[in-house]
Amino acid sequence: MISYTLKCDNDHRFDSWFQSAEAFDRLVGAGHLTCAECGSASVSKAMMAPRVSTSEVTEVQSLQTPASDTERKLAELRRHVEENADYVGGKFAEEARSMYLGATPERAIYGEANGEEAKKLIEDGIPVAPLPFLPGRKAN
Numbered sequence: 001m002i003s004y005t006l007k008c009d010n011d012h013r014f015d016s017w018f019q020s021a022e023a024f025d026r027l028v029g030a031g032h033l034t035c036a037e038c039g040s041a042s043v044s045k046a047m048m049a050p051r052v053s054t055s056e057v058t059e060v061q062s063l064q065t066p067a068s069d070t071e072r073k074l075a076e077l078r079r080h081v082e083e084n085a086d087y088v089g090g091k092f093a094e095e096a097r098s099m100y101l102g103a104t105p106e107r108a109i110y111g112e113a114n115g116e117e118a119k120k121l122i123e124d125g126i127p128v129a130p131l132p133f134l135p136g137r138k139a140n
Helices: 021-029 069-084 092-100 115-123
Strands: 002-008 013-018 043-045 086-089 109-111
Touching (some): 002 021
Antiparallel strands (some): 002 043
16 A cells, blocks of 8 residues: 555645555546545645654654644534534434424434435435535544
8 A cells, every 4th residue: 555645736635545556547547536625637646755764753643633724624514513413323314304294303413325315315305415524433
């Protein structure tokens, strides 16, 4: 596995892991890599310093600390959803439909639905939206 710092034509930077340098080249060549922030398909490797082991201990950025403004905003959104909505897990479609039909009181919920369930909710006019993070385990 190899980690690259990538950048798009809008100068957004993000890190990603690849099986090999050749795997990175194949994905870029096929147009399968997009910017994590703006969706641009014009992605290339950013300048990176090599990682060299030394006997000195260097400060490492915590993975729980947002690395960019976008990550900070996503963390704030997740925190807001988790603090203000009930997690219903795999019963999301059932709960959303029940509230829409008036069988249960309305409240803010979030959870999981497969593609077919989500499509049916939308087709039936039930207001739902995907979250830009995986629900379930609470963020620290």
